[in-house]
Amino acid sequence: MNAEMKPAKRQGKCRMTRRDFLLTSGTTTATVMVLVNGGTALAQEIPAVIATYPRKFITKLSDLKVDEPLDFDYPDEGFYAESMIVKLGVEAGGGIGRRRDVIAFNSWCTHQGGPLAGTYKADTKSLGMCPFHLSTFDLTRHGILISGQAYESLPQVLLELAGDDVFAVGIFGLIFGRSKNLLS
Numbered sequence: 330m331n332a333e334m335k336p337a338k339r340q341g342k343c344r345m346t347r348r349d350f351l352l353t354s355g356t357t358t359a360t361v362m363v364l365v366n367g368g369t370a371l372a373q374e375i376p377a378v379i380a381t382y383p384r385k386f387i388t389k390l391s392d393l394k395v396d397e398p399l400d401f402d403y404p405d406e407g408f409y410a411e412s413m414i415v416k417l418g419v420e421a422g423g424g425i426g427r428r429r430d431v432i433a434f435n436s437w438c439t440h441q442g443g444p445l446a447g448t449y450k451a452d453t454k455s456l457g458m459c460p461f462h463l464s465t466f467d468l469t470r471h472g473i474l475i476s477g478q479a480y481e482s483l484p485q486v487l488l489e490l491a492g493d494d495v496f497a498v499g500i501f502g503l504i505f506g507r508s509k510n511l512l513s
């Protein structure tokens with residue numbers, strides 16, 4: 330396993346907007362109506378661009394043990410990129426694997442950026458409580474808020490399975506502290 334493929338084993342802190350997610354790789358076009366002299370409406374195609382997320386190897390599926398989270402960075406090495414992947418042992422929204430129980434989330438609270446790394450609770454399959462204002466997030470339901478001060482779900486890292494290899498391929502939700510998920 331080369332350095333790029335090696336998962337980061339450190340405690341961490343994570344988000345792509347729904348719009349960013351829908352506007353995925355490449356360039357596409359959108360048809361819009363424009364008004365010309367006299368108020369005549371004409372259809373015109375304009376380019377619509379678009380976030381391209383890296384496809385990053387995270388771990389082997391077979392290496393994941395139930396309720397033992399693994400930390401990694403995604404989508405880059407920048408601030409608030411720390412995320413966690415865990416095999417819940419129960420089916421979850423966005424889950425991969427035979428039981429659809431492997432999910433990944435950014436590890437920073439969406440309220441004011443409290444660190445959530447190390448707060449995984451096996452009994453409730455949740456992340457939290459946030460040490461700042463006690464927010465807790467449900468990892469079985471796309472990181473929705475269970476309790477606390479936050480009002481946005483935890484950004485979910487989108488996973489892809491290729492054989493036994495687990496890849497991160499995108500983020501659903503905006504990473505705390507960023508105006509966009511991709512720094513470059």
Ligand code: FES
Nearest residue numbers: 438440441459462
């Ligand atoms: S920063 Fe996490 S609840 Fe406020």
